[in-house]
Amino acid sequence: MKLLIVEDEVRLRDRIAEGIAWEQYGIELIGAVSNGEEALQLVDRIGTDIVLTDIRMPIMNGLELARRLKEQHPATKIIVLTGHDEFDYARESIEHGVSKYVLKPASNESVLEAILAAAELRKRELVEKHNHTLLQERWQTHLPRLKEAFYRNWILGRYSSWELEKKSEELMLELPEQLYIPVLLDMDPLQDEDTRYLRSDRSLLLFSLNTIAKERLEGTSSLVFQDDNGMTIVLFNGSLEEDHMAFYQRVNHMVTDVIAMMKDCLKITASAGIGPIVTAKEQVPDAYVKSKQALQTRLIYGHNIAITFREAPKPMNQWNSLAEMEKQLETFFELGDEAQAKQVAWHMIQSVFSSESILEVREFLIHISGMLSRFIHARQWVLTEVTGEDYTYFESLKQLRTREQIQEWVLRTIGRICQFVNESRKSSTKQSILDIVKFIDTHLQEDISLYKISEMLYMNASYLSRLFKEEMKMSFTDYLLERRMERAKALLVQGLKVYEAAEQVGFNYVNYFSKAFQKYWGVKPGELNK
Structure with missing residues (x-):
């Protein structure tokens, strides 16, 4: 869950941002800004799940921010920080999509409780969004394209036997033992004297051929789809009891009809290669290859023709x-x-x-x-x-x-x-981690976060976090704290004051730095330079 804090009071904003170990609760703090305009820009750019905002702020107040978020990012959960004198005013914010308000002065515990409740609500909404009914609706929407992709991969020989069985079952398609004849249809090369079409129009003409084939063969026992290059594949099927010669004649008649219709409609010719009859679905890819071989012989036999594959005797090879x-x-x-x-x-x-x-x-x-x-x-x-x-x-x-x-x-x-x-x-991964380590060491005085670094490297933050831990044997947060504490200790030993050391290692508040330093080293920072 992503969290954004919007509060113009610096002390309160930093206390909430830095005083709660958000990562322990599965919350990613994407930023802490001082007004609604900054917040809206950040949400538009990277998105968020939860926004914790004050009401009274310069430039754009919390209620206007809530209203804009409701319009543009309706799924975002909004929690309002409000004082007693703003209580009635805050209640009106409910109409702007505010799900909860926390009274000031808000303790970190009360803020955390509100944030975790909003996170849980957001999680439930995400689960409901992807429920079974919705997935079924999406499945039905994509099913025609999935089926066409399946037929294409099947006839092009991209499935092993077990993959063919598995994927046909997933799509609820029956591939019984029956007669199959694959046919490949393609536009004939354009004649030089035909100035109506350019060579760049080939994709459009292939689409037209596919459309004509679908219209002409509608209601027949056939599947019509395009291969990777846009040529039209037709897979005819018939009963095992049907006479093979009668099946061939029927297919030849329908293919010839499609070719004739193409010439009548667009005044250009197409040709077809007709493969052999096979009776098993596993044999279809090989029969399709033979339909391609048949089509290639139009170089010999001419254009505007349906050519049946004939086996040429040749030695087998591997x-x-x-x-x-x-x-x-x-x-x-x-x-x-x-x-x-x-x-x-x-x-x-x-x-x-x-x-x-x-x-x-x-x-x-x-x-x-x-x-x-x-x-x-x-x-x-x-x-x-x-x-x-x-x-x-x-x-x-x-x-x-x-x-x-x-x-x-x-x-x-x-x-x-x-x-x-x-x-x-491994070398690429190691170099990325070395770049991160170098960046940390040279920017300790700045507000460093894994999210910012992931943006700089154009990498996913979660993936980068995992790579960092695998390479460095500690989390990004632990490493950053270690480097800050070591640098702070060295600066204090050199004689810098506590507040100076805190600023140089990225802590905005001395008290928070002192607590972190004492917890890490077991001594107060002021005791090192006495």
Whole structure:
């Protein structure tokens, strides 16, 4: 919960701000300002949950602040500090959204009690806001987009079998065993003599094709959506009892109809690649790849045509599966997960050697060395520094003469890359903490807070707090107090007066400094320079 204090009386404002250990109660003090205008600017900039405000203040008083907050930030809880002579006046503030008022002279205990009560109320409101009914409404609103994203990821082969089952259940989608035919529709290249459209209009034309396909195929057993590049994918489905040839003819007729309608409406042509029939949902991605291959043959057969995929006899190879494993490998590199990265690489090596083709093994070596080099150079690292003595194999892959040599070289290099990733991440974190420590040491006389520092570093305050504690083995607050107490002790030993030392370490009130100093060192500050 975020708290903002608004009070023009300096002594009272600082007593409340500095005299209560807000962090112990889960309260983040974002600021203590002297008038409503400053407060409103701060709330507009970073937001807050609770505002504790006086009524009578210069520039903008507390009631005007409450009114503005009710209009602009209605969820904010407002607590008013008021004297006995303002009591009736304060009661009128309820219409401006004030939830509680505390009578002056207010003790820290009464202020804390009011703040904690407001925080609890705010928490309950947040819970209610995200209740089951609201989540269901949001779910229904986003469901069409979620379904389309699911269909896209499914047909593009981005799900494993278990992910496909899990995500279809989450979206309450049935994917039964039935006949499937994927079709890919794309605009044909614009002719040079057609001056109605520019090349930059391609996205608009693809959207038009998708719209026509949805309209023309409405009510049929099909799903229509766009791929990552805007091309239209249509997944037709039919009963397992339907004759395969009849199913093909039906699909071909509907696709041809969409292409014809596109030409009639926009006077430009489109083509389609029709994939093979499959009967299992796990086979759909492979059938979709074949629909893409069919579409590519329009270079031979011409435009404004629906082309059915025909299997060409060719030897099987491992490159499709290797491409998927390569994606996984780069993901684990990014995470610095050495164990998982090595496991994927091991499977890649086993897959290549299972072909028993020396040519495919050599091609794999060229491919994997390029991939590893690319990953290293993309991070502006030097290949020789990362790979060490194994750099010689990048210069001459022919030196790797056995399966064992290849496997050990790949795994060693992967281990070094993951080590560099993790060290780089740690170095970045350590530098951020060193910057914070340096800032504290040079600004002890100022009002330092973790929130201010997090803004300077463009980092989340909670995340920064956790990093600081992990690196320094103590909280930010404890470290700041330690540095202030050590600096204060040194200044007092040098002969500075107590109030001078207090000012130089960021304490506005000598009494509060004296109590903090005695609690920390066990002696009063005045006893050090006697």
